[in-house]
Structure formats: C-alpha cells, structure tokens
Amino acid sequence: MCRPTCRPSSTKRSNSPVVAPQGATVRVLGIDPGLTRCGVGIVDVTPTRRATLVDVVVIRSGTELPLEQRLLLVGDEIERLLDLHRPQAVAIERVFAQQNLSTVMGVAQISGVALHLAAKRGLAVGLHTPSEVKSAITGYGSADKKQVATMVAKVLGLDELPKPADAADALAIAICHAWKRGATVAAPGGSLTKAQETWLAAERSASKSAPKRRLRS
Incomplete structure (x- = not known):
C-alpha cells in the first residue's frame, strides 16, 4: 500500500462526512481496480456538487505472491477503508476490452472482490466506463490521464x-x-465548474432527445 502525492489546499482529511447546509453530503468510495495497483479514493460531495478529498490510497500486490494471496491483500485493504470511512456508495471502473488479457483478468478479479465487499455492507454500487468518467470530469470522453x-x-x-x-x-x-x-443545482451565489456545466448540458440534451413513451391504455 502507498499513500499517493496529493494535498488539499484548504481542507483536511476527515473520517466523518460533513453535512452541507443544503442537505446531506454523500460519501463515495471510488475504485480503479487492478491486481498490481488498485487505486481507492474517497470523497465527500454536497448536493451542490462541491467535492472534498477524504482519503486516497494505492494498494499494491507483488507479482511474486500467489493469486489468492494478492486478492486477499487487496481485498483486506479495501475492506479496511470501507469500515474506516463508511461511504454511502461505491463506484468502480467498469471492465472493458483490452489487448492484454492478463490485465483484464486482474481488473475483473479485483472488481469482483470489491463488489462482494460492497454487497456485504448493503452499499449502492455504480459501474462507470473510462469514457463516462472522463466526460464527467473533463467534459471530454477521450481526455488523457494528465487532463483527468x-x-x-x-x-x-x-x-x-x-x-x-x-x-x-x-x-x-x-x-x-x-x-x-447527486443534485444538480448550484449553491446560492455559487457556480459550477466547466466540467460540471458540460456534464449537466449533456444530461439535459440526452433527456430531451430521448423518445417519449406513451402509456398503454
């Protein structure tokens, strides 16, 4: 396990969610699944979409270990973070086709472990494709890692x-x-980021273009 390099400029890490004046803050534990390196990030997000860093960890498992021990190591650390930070939801990157079959297998195996741990705790789980995540964060589905x-x-x-x-x-x-x-309304006197505005515009556009269904009598 390693502690990544990142420091909040005006907020400290906390172990309990902060409740926003406009409503309940949601705590989400995000997982970038991988067998050799598994990223786990926890954020608090208010109904006005203001996000705060809670914690972030990269779990590592050595290739010299048997597969079952690597899965146990990563699973135990994810479980520790779930119990420590008590998120209301878990988000996992959805497995998608790659040329490297062994990489896909590792991602799928860790995803299964994470899904199992979330289900044991009755947590809501969301699966998101890489392009979906990039669009949400940058407004561009083909953004590179530095842009994200x-x-x-x-x-x-x-x-x-x-x-x-x-x-x-x-x-x-x-x-x-x-x-x-979550919520899509900016706080009074506040504003959304460019990425948030792009995401909301895409949501509204998709909603308007969706075919209307008639109720059958």
Missing part, C-alpha cells in the same frame, strides 16, 4: 496533481458517481 488528474485536482482544491495515475483515476470515478447520482 488536472481536473480532479481543481475540483478537489488540491495543491498538486494526485499521483500516481491510479490515485487520480479512483478519485475521478468517485466524483463521477456522485455527480451523476
């Missing part, structure tokens, strides 16, 4: 980019889930 990390740092008010990339990706997944499931 830059926007994550901006949204969370960090002094520097989260490193390594697994840390930034895990935080992006958590933020994406909260924004997609």
Whole structure:
C-alpha cells in the first residue's frame, strides 16, 4: 500500500462526512481496480456538487505472491477503508476490452472482490466506463490521464496533481458517481465548474432527445 502525492489546499482529511447546509453530503468510495495497483479514493460531495478529498490510497500486490494471496491483500485493504470511512456508495471502473488479457483478468478479479465487499455492507454500487468518467470530469470522453488528474485536482482544491495515475483515476470515478447520482443545482451565489456545466448540458440534451413513451391504455 502507498499513500499517493496529493494535498488539499484548504481542507483536511476527515473520517466523518460533513453535512452541507443544503442537505446531506454523500460519501463515495471510488475504485480503479487492478491486481498490481488498485487505486481507492474517497470523497465527500454536497448536493451542490462541491467535492472534498477524504482519503486516497494505492494498494499494491507483488507479482511474486500467489493469486489468492494478492486478492486477499487487496481485498483486506479495501475492506479496511470501507469500515474506516463508511461511504454511502461505491463506484468502480467498469471492465472493458483490452489487448492484454492478463490485465483484464486482474481488473475483473479485483472488481469482483470489491463488489462482494460492497454487497456485504448493503452499499449502492455504480459501474462507470473510462469514457463516462472522463466526460464527467473533463467534459471530454477521450481526455488523457494528465487532463483527468488536472481536473480532479481543481475540483478537489488540491495543491498538486494526485499521483500516481491510479490515485487520480479512483478519485475521478468517485466524483463521477456522485455527480451523476447527486443534485444538480448550484449553491446560492455559487457556480459550477466547466466540467460540471458540460456534464449537466449533456444530461439535459440526452433527456430531451430521448423518445417519449406513451402509456398503454
């Protein structure tokens, strides 16, 4: 396990959610699944979509270990973080086709472990594709990792980019889930980021273009 490089500029890490004046803050634990490196990021997001860093960890398992021991190591650490931070939801990057079959297998195995741990605790789980996460954070579904990390740092008010990339990706997944499931109204006197505005515009456009269904009598 390693502690990634990222510091909030004006907020400290906390172990209990902060309740926003406009309503309940949601705490989301995001997972960028991987067998060698698994990013886990926890954020608090208010109904006005203001996000705060709670914690971020990159769990590592050595290739010299048997598969079952690697899964146990990663699973135990995810479980520890779930019990420590008590999120209301878990967000996981959805497995998608890659050329490297062994990488896909590792991602799928860790995803299964995370899904199992979330289900044991009765937590809501969201699966998000990489392009979905990139669109939510940057407004561009083909953004590169640096662009994602830059926007994550901006949204969370960090002094520097989260490193390594697994840390930034895990935080992006958590933020994406909260924004997609949460409130869409800016606070009085507040404003949304460019990425938030783009995401909301896409949501509204999709809603308007969706075919209307007639109720059958």
